[in-house]
Each structure stands twice: as C-alpha cells, then as structure tokens.
Amino acid sequence: MKKKTSVTGRICMALVFLFLYAPLIYILFFSFNDSNSTSLFAGFSVRWYKTLFTEEDIIVALRNTLILAVLSSVIAVVLGTAASIGIDACKKGWFRTGIMSVTNIPMMAPEIVTGISMMLLFVFVGRLVNKSDVLGFPTLLIAHVTFNLPYVILSVMPKLRQVDPHLPEAAEDLGMKPVRAFFKVVVPEIVPGILTGLIMSFTMSFDDFIISYFTSGPGFQTLPIAIYSMTKKRVKPDMYALSAIMFVCIFILLVVYNFVQARSQRREKK
Amino acid sequence: MEKNVIIDLRNVSKSFDGETILDNINLSIRDGEFVTLLGPSGCGKTTTLRLIGGFLQPDSGDIVFQGKVINDVPPYKRQVNTIFQRYALFSHLNVYENVAFGLRVRKCPEKEIKKTVDEMLEMVNLKGFGKRRTESLSGGQQQRVAIARALAVKPKVLLLDEPLGALDLKLRKDMQTELKKIQQELGITFIYVTHDQEEALSMSDTIVVMDSGKIQQMGRSEDIYNEPKNAFVADFIGESNILDGMMRSDFYVDFSGKRFKCVDKGFAPNEAVDVVVRPEDVDFVPVEEGMLTGEVTLVTFKGVHYETIVDIGGFKWMVQTTDYHPVGSKVGLKIEPDEIHIMPKSEYSGLYGDYSSFSEEFDELSEPEEDEEDE
Numbered sequence: 154m155k156k157k158t159s160v161t162g163r164i165c166m167a168l169v170f171l172f173l174y175a176p177l178i179y180i181l182f183f184s185f186n187d188s189n190s191t192s193l194f195a196g197f198s199v200r201w202y203k204t205l206f207t208e209e210d211i212i213v214a215l216r217n218t219l220i221l222a223v224l225s226s227v228i229a230v231v232l233g234t235a236a237s238i239g240i241d242a243c244k245k246g247w248f249r250t251g252i253m254s255v256t257n258i259p260m261m262a263p264e265i266v267t268g269i270s271m272m273l274l275f276v277f278v279g280r281l282v283n284k285s286d287v288l289g290f291p292t293l294l295i296a297h298v299t300f301n302l303p304y305v306i307l308s309v310m311p312k313l314r315q316v317d318p319h320l321p322e323a324a325e326d327l328g329m330k331p332v333r334a335f336f337k338v339v340v341p342e343i344v345p346g347i348l349t350g351l352i353m354s355f356t357m358s359f360d361d362f363i364i365s366y367f368t369s370g371p372g373f374q375t376l377p378i379a380i381y382s383m384t385k386k387r388v389k390p391d392m393y394a395l396s397a398i399m400f401v402c403i404f405i406l407l408v409v410y411n412f413v414q415a416r417s418q419r420r421e422k423k
Numbered sequence: 424m425e426k427n428v429i430i431d432l433r434n435v436s437k438s439f440d441g442e443t444i445l446d447n448i449n450l451s452i453r454d455g456e457f458v459t460l461l462g463p464s465g466c467g468k469t470t471t472l473r474l475i476g477g478f479l480q481p482d483s484g485d486i487v488f489q490g491k492v493i494n495d496v497p498p499y500k501r502q503v504n505t506i507f508q509r510y511a512l513f514s515h516l517n518v519y520e521n522v523a524f525g526l527r528v529r530k531c532p533e534k535e536i537k538k539t540v541d542e543m544l545e546m547v548n549l550k551g552f553g554k555r556r557t558e559s560l561s562g563g564q565q566q567r568v569a570i571a572r573a574l575a576v577k578p579k580v581l582l583l584d585e586p587l588g589a590l591d592l593k594l595r596k597d598m599q600t601e602l603k604k605i606q607q608e609l610g611i612t613f614i615y616v617t618h619d620q621e622e623a624l625s626m627s628d629t630i631v632v633m634d635s636g637k638i639q640q641m642g643r644s645e646d647i648y649n650e651p652k653n654a655f656v657a658d659f660i661g662e663s664n665i666l667d668g669m670m671r672s673d674f675y676v677d678f679s680g681k682r683f684k685c686v687d688k689g690f691a692p693n694e695a696v697d698v699v700v701r702p703e704d705v706d707f708v709p710v711e712e713g714m715l716t717g718e719v720t721l722v723t724f725k726g727v728h729y730e731t732i733v734d735i736g737g738f739k740w741m742v743q744t745t746d747y748h749p750v751g752s753k754v755g756l757k758i759e760p761d762e763i764h765i766m767p768k769s770e771y772s773g774l775y776g777d778y779s780s781f782s783e784e785f786d787e788l789s790e791p792e793e794d795e796e797d798e
Contacts, residue, residue: 317507319511320511322478322505323513326476326498327524327525327576328500329528330499331499338515342515
C-alpha cells in the first residue's frame with residue numbers, strides 16, 4: 154500500500170480517465186454554451202436547458218422513460234426476488250445450475266438479437282389475436298422486465314445464500330407463522346441485494362436503446378429513441394443539456410448504488 | 424415417575440434420502456431435567472432435537488408432549504424453544520428487540536415486554552446492552568442474547584443445539600456453569616446436544632449416548648462413565664483400555680493371558696466379553712509385583728498427570744498416573760478387582776480401546792466437527 158505509484162502508472166491512469174470522461178465533460182461544458190456553435194464557447198448561459206423544457210416531444214419522452222424505468226424495475230424486482238427464493242430452495246444439482254444458466258443467457262445475448270426476436274414474437278402473438286399494432290407500451294414493458302430480471306436475480310441470489318437457514322426457523326420457533334417469519338426476518342437480510350437489483354434495473358431500463366427501438370411502437374417513444382430520431386437532423390445544443398441531465402441522474406444513482414454496496418460489505422465484515 | 428414425563432419419543436424413526444438417521448428411538452424425558460444427547464457427528468442427535476422442535480416430522484413413531492401426540496404440530500405452536508448452533512440472531516434488530524421478538528408475536532402489552540426483556544437481559548448478564556446491535560457483540564454475548572430470546576417466551580422445554588461449539592475453551596467452561604445455573608433457577612427442562620463428552624458429563628442430570636441412529640446408553644453421568652454398556656460408550660466417554668476377555672466363572676475373568684479377580688457376575692461360563700479398564704485406574708508397581716508387565720513406548724505430560732502408553736504383549740495400554748517412567752523402561756501394572764469392568768460383546772467389540780495407533784496428532788484430527796446431519 155505504501156509503495157508509491159510510479160509516474161508511468163499515474164500517466165496511464167490519467168489517460169484512461171481522460172478518454173473515459175472527456176466526452177462527458179465536453180457535453181457538460183457545452184450544455185452551458187450561450188451560442189449555437191458546437192465548438193466555440195460564447196459564454197455561460199442556461200438557455201439550452203430552458204429550450205429543452207419547452208420542447209413537448211422531449212418532455213413526453215422523458216416522462217415515458219421514467220414511467221417505463223420505474224414500472225419495469227419494480228416488476229422485475231418483485232418477480233426476480235420471488236424467482237431467487239424459488240431457485241435458492243431448489244436442491245443443488247443439474248436442475249438448479251440449469252436454471253441459473255438459463256437466467257444468465259439474456260444478459261450475454263447481443264441486445265440486437267434480443268430486440269429483434271422479441272419484436273418478431275410480439276408481432277406473431279399479435280397476429281394470433283388479430284391485432285395489427287401490438288407494439289407499444291405493454292410490449293416495451295414486457296421487454297424491459299425481461300432484460301432486467303437477470304440483474305435482479307444475480308444481485309439477490311448471493312444475499313439469499315448468505316442468510317442463515319436457521320433464521321426463519323428461529324422466528325417460527327418464537328411463535329411466528331412461516332410466511333410472516335420469512336417477511337420479518339429473511340427479507341430484511343436481503344434488502345441490500347434487492348436495492349442493488351432495483352437500481353441496476355432502473356439504469357438499464359432508463360438508457361436502453363436497441364431493445365426499446367425494436368419493441369416500441371410509434372405511439373410510445375422513450376427518451377433514447379427520441380434523441381436518436383433528433384440526431385438524424387441537426388444536433389442542437391439542447392441535446393447537450395439533455396445528455397448532461399441524464400448523465401448527472403445516472404451518476405447520482407451510481408453513487409447511491411456504491412454507497413449501498415459499501416454499507417452492506419461493512420456490515421458483513423463485522 | 425410416568426407423571427412428570429414431559430417429552431416422550433415412542434419408536435421414532437427418520438431417514439433422509441433412504442439413509443436411516445434415527446432407528447426406532449425410545450426416549451422419555453422428565454420435567455425439569457437437564458438431558459444431554461451425546462454422540463459423534465451423524466449419530467442422529469441433532470435430528471432428534473429438530474423432531475422435538477417441530478422442524479422435522481418422524482417417518483414413523485410418535486412424539487408425545489405432556490401426554491399429547493404432537494407429530495403434526497408446527498414449531499410456532501409448540502411450547503419448546505431452540506437455541507441454534509450459530510445463534511440465528513436477527514441482525515436487523517437490536518438486542519432489546521431480539522429478546523422482545525417472541526413477546527411481540529404474542530402481542531403482549533408494551534409494559535410487560537419491557538419488564539420481561541429487562542429481566543432476561545439481567546439474567547444473562549447483559550444489562551444495559553439493549554440498544555446495541557447484535558453484530559457488535561462477541562460470540563459469548565450473542566449466545567447470551569439467543570438464550571434470553573428463547574427464555575423470554577417462557578418455554579416448557581429449551582432445546583440447545585451445540586450452543587457452545589463456536590466459543591473458545593475458557594468461555595465455553597464459563598457458559599457451561601452459567602447454563603446449568605439458569606436451568607436450575609428456572610427449573611425448566613433443557614435438552615442439550617453436544618459431541619463434547621466433558622461438557623455432557625459436567626452439566627447433565629441424564630446423558631443419552633447415541634451412535635448410528637440408536638441410543639447406546641442412557642443414564643446418570645457417573646453410571647455412564649463407570650458402567651458403560653458397550654465398547655462404543657466406553658471409548659466415547661473418557662479414555663478406555665478395552666480388551667478381549669473370557670469370563671471363567673462369576674468374579675473371575677481372563678485377559679492378556681492372565682486371570683483376574685473382578686466384581687462382575689451373571690455371565691455364562693467361558694463367555695467371551697469386553698473388558699474395560701480406565702487409564703486412571705491402573706497403578707504402576709515394580710516389575711516383580713506387577714500383575715502385568717510391559718515396556719513404556721510413549722510418555723506425554725498432561726499437567727495433572729503423565730499419560731503413559733505401555734506395550735503388553737502387543738496390546739498398547741494407556742495409563743494415567745503422576746509417576747514418571749521414561750520410554751523404554753520395564754514396568755509392572757496393578758489393577759484392583761473393582762476397577763475391572765466387564766461388558767457383553769457387541770457390534771462395537773474390537774473397534775476401540777487399543778492405543779497402538781495413538782498419537783497426539785491423531786487425537787486432534789479425530790475431534791468431531793460440528794455436524795449438520797440433516798442438511
């Protein structure tokens with residue numbers, strides 16, 4: 154620990170951070186630009202933030218995205234936690250390993266494959282029920298819940314495995330019925346995992362573009378899709394302002410996430 | 424006698440995945456007794472405890488509590504409480520709330536809860552710890568919280584599953600005394616599971632020695648130590664020299680090629696038996712006076728005594744005396760008639776009681792680990 158980081162090491166680190174954060178800093182900086190230019194800084198102003206909030210499309214898309222992210226992450230957390238409890242109750246063996254691999258595959262699969270296959274499936278099911286415009290909010294929600302689930306299961310499972318199997322027994326022993334005992338003593342133990350899953354799902358859902366692009370219909374646009382369609386024309390600096398806001402939001406969430414993680418790790422150490 | 428039996432196991436059997444863990448167990452426990460289930464890993468002692476606690480159901484047989492069969496009564500309705508191996512404290516609650524947990528479930532008035540919790544914390548010497556987080560406590564303190572939590576709901580029977588297994592030796596001794604004191608104060612039945620024979624001997628009113636799903640012997644500590652029923656019990660409780668012998672007639676037994684006077688009778692003439700001689704019951708005498716003679720092969724200083732291994736005609740005896748005889752010296756052994764204990768032959772004969780493979784390391788290695796036989 155005491156060993157000094159070598160100069161080369163420091164330079165490398167600085168370069169890494171520069172490459173990682175330069176675009177973000179650039180956007181943050183130019184979102185406060187007073188002019189239309191993308192390269193000349195003409196003075197500090199918040200006019201692009203003002204214009205941003207007058208643009209109907211963007212506001213609607215932002216609202217849609219938030220609704221979608223909140224709903225899909227909450228549903229994913231409920232389903233994922235239930236699934237984890239089920240998987241955890243399975244005996245160790247090929248069945249459990251199999252279930253876990255199946256759960257992980259959607260995370261590995263290229264998003265474009267997931268997106269296209271989901272779209273095809275939705276359209277196919279739509280045909281079956283004689284509906285031509287199935288793609289919309291419901292399909293988008295299903296898609297988002299689907300790709301959020303593995304993240305929830307992955308963060309809840311380890312917590313669940315750490316829980317002393319005698320804990321619910323101790324609660325039952327003291328007179329509590331099994332279901333209530335589970336909620337009273339097991340759930341509090343896995344809350345850190347559930348929170349992690351919730352935050353991860355929310356961010357994944359919030360900035361997903363590819364899968365949303367294929368599974369959403371013309372009636373329901375999310376923010377990433379709205380931005381994409383705007384950049385086809387000329388990029389206006391209010392996009393900088395929007396990106397800056399999104400970046401700051403995600404950044405705050407990440408800080409919260411790390412805080413939760415650090416706290417639960419500190420508790421385990423004791 | 425029948426009257427104050429509180430728990431009765433009748434012909435109870437239990438198996439997991441086709442493996443028999445308990446084989447037709449019959450066990451009566453009287454109210455107010457301190458009973459210890461003692462045995463090596465996988466002997467079925469924890470399973471027995473979990474059957475009484477209600478976490479398992481017997482495959483056959485009945486569990487009777489105060490005269491009623493309770494096979495299908497779930498744990499939350501039973502008047503027994505358990506102290507779990509790793510305490511199983513609720514880490515999201517503080518010490519006070521942990522102890523109050525069972526009372527809150529029973530919807531006791533707040534005033535009564537406070538009174539009981541304070542009483543319990545005082546009893547386990549944790550007065551003033553109520554606000555502390557359970558994780559900030561030491562192992563011994565956590566154990567005390569678990570005890571207070573279980574006793575707060577005033578159970579008729581307390582089940583303890585190797586509660587001191589995770590504590591260091593000194594703390595374990597203190598807790599043993601304290602547990603015994605608590606049990607005597609409250610006068611409730613304790614059923615205690617352990618693999619530590621010393622713990623069992625020093626705490627229990629009754630010891631139940633178990634192995635391979637069967638009760639090998641049940642009785643008072645002294646009786647089990649002095650009159651073991653078979654080679655397994657003799658070996659598991661304390662140290663024993665167990666030899667093949669032959670009862671010539673009442674009060675006379677042959678072993679190690681010599682005839683000895685003993686105090687046992689009732690065996691058939693020339694019946695093959697197991698002979699037990701405790702290491703501390705053997706005395707060293709000069710070779711010419713010895714009933715048996717042999718050569719010292721190993722001496723270990725144990726503080727109170729020397730532990731000497733003596734080779735007599737190929738059989739290695741363990742002798743515990745305060746006399747020191749160096750390795751290689753010839754010694755004579757003297758055994759009084761009442762120090763020879765005769766047991767009938769059993770399935771365990773010949774498995775135990777010879778110290779030829781004895782060494783310090785071996786002793787350490789064979790220390791049983793805490794068992795989780797039903798998981």
